[in-house]
Amino acid sequence: MGKPIGSAEIICVGTELLLGDIVNTNATFLSRGLADLGIPLYRHTAVGDNPGRLSSALAEAFSRSDAVFLSGGLGPTCDDLTKETVAAFFGLPLRTDEHTAERIRSHFAGTHRLMTDNNLKQAMVPEGATVFDNDYGTAPALAVDKDGKLAVMLPGPPSELEPIWRDRIVPFLSARSDGIIVSHNVYLAGIGESAVEDRLRGLMVASENPTIAPYVQAGEVRLRVSARAADRETGDRLCFELIDRVKAGEVGPYVYGIDVGSAENALLSVLRERGMTLSCAESCTGGLIAKLITDVPGCSDVFAGGCVTYSNAAKISLLGVSPATLERFGAVSEQTAAEMARGARTALGTDVALATTGIAGPGGGTPEKPVGTVYIAVSRSSGETVEKLSLSPKRDRAFIRRIAATRVLELALRLIGGK
Amino acid sequence: MGKPIGSAEIICVGTELLLGDIVNTNATFLSRGLADLGIPLYRHTAVGDNPGRLSSALAEAFSRSDAVFLSGGLGPTCDDLTKETVAAFFGLPLRTDEHTAERIRSHFAGTHRLMTDNNLKQAMVPEGATVFDNDYGTAPALAVDKDGKLAVMLPGPPSELEPIWRDRIVPFLSARSDGIIVSHNVYLAGIGESAVEDRLRGLMVASENPTIAPYVQAGEVRLRVSARAADRETGDRLCFELIDRVKAGEVGPYVYGIDVGSAENALLSVLRERGMTLSCAESCTGGLIAKLITDVPGCSDVFAGGCVTYSNAAKISLLGVSPATLERFGAVSEQTAAEMARGARTALGTDVALATTGIAGPGGGTPEKPVGTVYIAVSRSSGETVEKLSLSPKRDRAFIRRIAATRVLELALRLIGGK
Numbered sequence: 001m002g003k004p005i006g007s008a009e010i011i012c013v014g015t016e017l018l019l020g021d022i023v024n025t026n027a028t029f030l031s032r033g034l035a036d037l038g039i040p041l042y043r044h045t046a047v048g049d050n051p052g053r054l055s056s057a058l059a060e061a062f063s064r065s066d067a068v069f070l071s072g073g074l075g076p077t078c079d080d081l082t083k084e085t086v087a088a089f090f091g092l093p094l095r096t097d098e099h100t101a102e103r104i105r106s107h108f109a110g111t112h113r114l115m116t117d118n119n120l121k122q123a124m125v126p127e128g129a130t131v132f133d134n135d136y137g138t139a140p141a142l143a144v145d146k147d148g149k150l151a152v153m154l155p156g157p158p159s160e161l162e163p164i165w166r167d168r169i170v171p172f173l174s175a176r177s178d179g180i181i182v183s184h185n186v187y188l189a190g191i192g193e194s195a196v197e198d199r200l201r202g203l204m205v206a207s208e209n210p211t212i213a214p215y216v217q218a219g220e221v222r223l224r225v226s227a228r229a230a231d232r233e234t235g236d237r238l239c240f241e242l243i244d245r246v247k248a249g250e251v252g253p254y255v256y257g258i259d260v261g262s263a264e265n266a267l268l269s270v271l272r273e274r275g276m277t278l279s280c281a282e283s284c285t286g287g288l289i290a291k292l293i294t295d296v297p298g299c300s301d302v303f304a305g306g307c308v309t310y311s312n313a314a315k316i317s318l319l320g321v322s323p324a325t326l327e328r329f330g331a332v333s334e335q336t337a338a339e340m341a342r343g344a345r346t347a348l349g350t351d352v353a354l355a356t357t358g359i360a361g362p363g364g365g366t367p368e369k370p371v372g373t374v375y376i377a378v379s380r381s382s383g384e385t386v387e388k389l390s391l392s393p394k395r396d397r398a399f400i401r402r403i404a405a406t407r408v409l410e411l412a413l414r415l416i417g418g419k
Numbered sequence: 420m421g422k423p424i425g426s427a428e429i430i431c432v433g434t435e436l437l438l439g440d441i442v443n444t445n446a447t448f449l450s451r452g453l454a455d456l457g458i459p460l461y462r463h464t465a466v467g468d469n470p471g472r473l474s475s476a477l478a479e480a481f482s483r484s485d486a487v488f489l490s491g492g493l494g495p496t497c498d499d500l501t502k503e504t505v506a507a508f509f510g511l512p513l514r515t516d517e518h519t520a521e522r523i524r525s526h527f528a529g530t531h532r533l534m535t536d537n538n539l540k541q542a543m544v545p546e547g548a549t550v551f552d553n554d555y556g557t558a559p560a561l562a563v564d565k566d567g568k569l570a571v572m573l574p575g576p577p578s579e580l581e582p583i584w585r586d587r588i589v590p591f592l593s594a595r596s597d598g599i600i601v602s603h604n605v606y607l608a609g610i611g612e613s614a615v616e617d618r619l620r621g622l623m624v625a626s627e628n629p630t631i632a633p634y635v636q637a638g639e640v641r642l643r644v645s646a647r648a649a650d651r652e653t654g655d656r657l658c659f660e661l662i663d664r665v666k667a668g669e670v671g672p673y674v675y676g677i678d679v680g681s682a683e684n685a686l687l688s689v690l691r692e693r694g695m696t697l698s699c700a701e702s703c704t705g706g707l708i709a710k711l712i713t714d715v716p717g718c719s720d721v722f723a724g725g726c727v728t729y730s731n732a733a734k735i736s737l738l739g740v741s742p743a744t745l746e747r748f749g750a751v752s753e754q755t756a757a758e759m760a761r762g763a764r765t766a767l768g769t770d771v772a773l774a775t776t777g778i779a780g781p782g783g784g785t786p787e788k789p790v791g792t793v794y795i796a797v798s799r800s801s802g803e804t805v806e807k808l809s810l811s812p813k814r815d816r817a818f819i820r821r822i823a824a825t826r827v828l829e830l831a832l833r834l835i836g837g838k
Contacts, residue, residue: 018460020451021634021643024443027465032439041437042472046446046463053461060479136813159818215440224440279733286713287706290727294705297781297816305733307726308699308709314724314767318737348733362716394555397716399578 004176005039005150007065011057013072013082014156015048026071026154026161033165037173038181038228039067049079058089062149072156074139076118083142086151087126090144094124097131097140104138132168136160141168179228182235184259186223186243187266189410191254193221199250203242210238212246220263220406256413263409264292270416271302271352279348280306281319281340283331283357284374289405304348309340319343332357332369334377334386341379341386352416353379354408358389360400365393372400376408378415385415423595424458424569426484430476432492432501433575434467445490445573445580452584456592457600457647458486468498477508481568491575493558495537502561505570506545509563513543516550516559523557551587555579560587598647601654603678605642605662606685608829610673612640618669622661629657631665639682639825675832682828683711689835690721690771698767699725700738700759702750702776703793708824723767728759738762751776751788753805760798760805771835772798773827777808779819784812791819795827797834804834 010030016022027044034041042065047053054073061068073082087094101123108115122139125131132141137160142153152169154161188196193216197204200223204212210227225242229235247255260266271278280289290306293299307318312331315321321339329335337357345353358374365371372391377384389407391400429449435441446463453460461484466472473492480487492501506513520542527534541558544550551560556579561572571588573580607615612635616623619642623631629646644661648654666674679685690697699708709725712718726737731750734740740758748754760774777793784790791810796803808826810819 012463016634017446017463018450019454020447020449023447024463027436028439028442030439031437035438042467043476044431044436044443044463044465048461057462159814215435280727282706282709285710287701287709287711287725287727288713290701290706291704291710292706294707294727294729294820295817299705300729304730305726305728305737306706307724307737308706308713309724310713310719311723311767314698317766317768318724318726347737348730349736395578398714401713 005067005173008034008039008041008067008069009043009045009061009065010034010041011054011061011068011070012044012046012156013049013054013070014046015050015079017046018048025158026156029158029162030069030071030154030165033170034069035181035226036183037170038179039173049073049081051081051085054081054085055089058085058151062089066148067150067152069152069154071154071161074122074142074153074155076116076121076138078118080121082153083124083126086142086144086153090126090146090149090151092126092128092144092146095127096120097123097125100125100131100133100140103133103140107138130172132164132172134160134164135167136163143169143172179230180232180235181226181228182232182239183224183226184236184239184243185261186225186246186255187257187260187263188221188223188251188254189256189263189413191221191251196221196223196251196254200246203245203249207242210242212242220410256410262292263406263413264289265296267409267413267416268293268296268299268302270413274416276302276351276416277304277349278302279304279344279350279353281344281353281355282306282308283310283315283340283355284360285356285401285405285408286310286360288401289354289356289408292405292409304350307344307347315340315343319347330369332359332373332375334375334388337375337377337386338379338384341377341384345379351381352412354412355379356404356408358400358404360397360404361393361395362397374400374404374407376404376411378408378412380415385411387411424486424592427453427458427460427486427488428462428464428480428484429453429460430473430480430487430489431463431465431575432468432473432489433465434469434498436465437467444577445575448577448581449488449490449573449584452589453488454600454602454645456589457598458592468492468500470500470504473500473504474508477504477570481508485567486569486571488571488573490573490580493541493561493572493574495535495540495557497537499540501572502543502545505561505563505572509545509565509568509570511545511547511563511565514546515539516542516544519544519550519552519559522552522559526557549591551583551591553579553583554586555582562588562591598649599651599654600645600647601651601658602643602645603655603658603662604680605644605665605674606676606679606682607640607642607670607673608675608682608832610640610670615640615642615670615673619665622664622668626661629661631661639829675829681711682825682832684715686828686832686835687712687715687718687721689832693835695721695770695835696723696768697721698723698763698769698772700763700772700774701725701727702729702734702759702774703779704775704820704824704827705729705779707820708773708775708827711824711828723769726763726766734759734762738766749788751778751792751794753794753807756794756796756805757798757803760796760803764798770800771831773831774798775823775827777819777823779816779823780812780814781816793819793823793826795823795830797827797831799834804830806830 227238341355361371371393646657676685764772780790790812
């Protein structure tokens with residue numbers, strides 16, 4: 001099945017990347033996929049739909065690396081030139097792949113859409129290429145393996161690239177891989193990145209396999225523990241030995257979950273275990289908390305729903321917040337946050353409810369309550385817990401909303417007992 | 420102020436990019452910024468925190484291009500080597516910039532955090548470099564302009580890179596730019612990308628300046644019209660002449676806005692103009708619609724709030740959906756969608772309400788109602804309008820939710836009259 005891949009690069013093709021019209025999530029997805037397979041990746045390159053520039057980038061990449069993973073430029077239009085460029089690099093002619101041609105014809109027959117001739121361009125493949133069926137589109141993925149160089153071409157749309165990678169390319173590559181990398185993530189709450197780094201520096205420096213490194217995303221700190229090993233069992237064992245040392249050490253009390261994916265995932269798991277239900281009341285986060293929770297498939301056994309109460313009238317009518325509280329303390333206050341959480345718990349009949357009210361900006365700030373002031377609340381049968389966040393008013397609206405959502409999920413986890 | 424930049428490349432530095440731990444939004448942001456300035460961009464490269472590989476990438480980029488924009492690797496740790504590598508490329512020594520050293524000292528004085536010596540590493544700059552203050556962090560941006568080559572170094576965190584680009588780098592570059600590129604976006608609803616392309620092919624091929632090209636994102640089709648011109652007025656005139664031809668042509672009836680940014684932006688604008696208010700009731704989209712609407716600063720004059728009613732009990736208690744309707748037709752039905760929309764309009768006292776109920780998957784599908792079945796509804800004083808979406812069950816949960824949210828916003832726009 002070919003020799004193990006010693007080094008790889010990614011080339012993404014598409015003028016829309018260079019215009020900034022789309023974010024290159026394919027590079028991120030493929031990078032993570034290669035890391036999971038233990039294939040060392042040294043470079044991402046993005047070029048436009050220009051065969052000369054793609055051709056140079058391809059030759060340069062193969063001058064450094066064994067394998068090049070390309071995304072984009074496999075479609076039916078005259079702009080799509082990845083296959084032609086790769087075939088020319090290897091000195092291979094393009095031939096019609098009858099299986100793919102038939103698949104494309106039946107795809108169009110199924111949709112009652114008219115198939116134009118240029119659709120069959122997608123069935124042309126470099127001679128000798130391995131063809132991987134695309135279940136979500138017409139352009140297949142292709143691999144050319146010649147003279148010790150491997151080129152893997154993937155369709156550009158993430159909705160096609162991601163499943164074809166998982167279902168077809170990973171099995172194809174696994175056979176060549178020289179051991180694997182196993183990773184586990186340790187999630188922390190209530191501690192900042194620099195404090196984590198400070199307390200773990202000794203362990204971080206001393207650990208070579210597995211390695212341990214902190215990451216921050218949307219206000220959450222996690223530690224990524226990665227081991228290189230011959231198989232998954234050995235990798236898991238190495239990782240969990242180190243994770244046990246972390247849990248036994250100074251940051252142990254801040255660990256709320258392993259591989260939980262996010263605070264919302266962790267909270268749903270804990271509540272599910274305890275047979276408890278959840279709802280939320282959102283002002284400044286405006287639906288973001290409910291969105292994050294319902295991003296998780298199968299959340300409906302725990303999450304009943306929530307209220308987005310942007311106006312004072314909605315806070316009163318949906319959540320039963322008292323007009324006197326709003327009048328006296330304002331919509332952005334500890335008292336309103338507590339009444340919102342209690343109101344959601346009552347209105348939706350759940351065991352726990354989360355609430356946020358604050359000023360996400362850019363407008364609406366005052367000297368007493370500047371942009372970035374957010375109250376987060378958790379209501380349980382034992383009462384309400386409220387915390388005030390004072391986020392930097394220099395931060396943008398999206399950041400303030402995201403941090404507020406993460407913090408209230410973490411607060412609930414701490415109160416209910418995450419680990 | 421130096422000669423105009425004929426060609427540029429972007430190099431992003433960071434091992435976390437190659438591990439797939441973060442998405443390279445900096446490349447997208449800088450690409451858009453360069454396009455706005457009319458600076459032709461030919462390549463993105465991402466390399467790890469490795470001075471040898473960065474050095475090669477830099478030399479290669481300057482062998483092709485006049486200007487290289489780098490992000491990342493300016494921080495205080497020993498991994499941060501961008502400045503050192505760029506200085507070595509130009510043969511320049513590093514010197515302490517006293518202004519920056521002072522700025523870093525006072526930054527730490529303000530936060531009451533301890534400043535370690537390595538923080539002052541951030542005040543070391545290549546001799547003769549232009550220093551751009553960073554208002555959101557300690558590492559300044561830097562530009563080195565030597566031998567006809569321009570290197571611009573930017574801090575990696577988007578929350579620092581984006582404002583420093585807008586406030587400091589754009590004015591610096593504008594003086595060198597040879598004309599500008601002006602872009603406007605035409606938003607369409609109720610028509611697919613291929614139909615748009617079909618009807619506009621003649622115009623697309625015939626148009627060289629401005630150019631016109633369709634883009635699809637989250638189920639929305641937009642046309643990007645871009646003109647190269649000496650100044651903004653001329654660019655605007657060229658763009659709007661072409662936009663007028665589009666509006667007068669076959670796709671004209673599907674145009675709902677120019678430069679509206681998104682369906683939620685467009686809907687908020689239309690409702691604001693008419694003095695109307697909005698609410699929503701969400702089942703399968705689970706807060707996403709409210710989140711999209713409240714992503715828009717200043718939405719509170721139009722948007723009162725919404726209900727996320729994941730459970731049947733919540734549909735009944737918050738929205739007054741009739742138990743008989745749920746029993747007879749099910750939660751995913753035309754009837755429930757209509758009652759949810761009407762219920763939100765009543766509960767929140769708004770002029771218009773949106774609702775969604777459907778099966779986002781991966782579980783929960785049945786032969787009669789497979790994953791991807793979504794009912795979207797708009798309630799107005801004149802009654803409810805419901806549409807059924809049958810999205811491919813092969814699509815993932817996030818996609819189905821996003822399309823459902825976009826479609827109900829577009830439905831409201833069509834009913835209320837977007838243009």
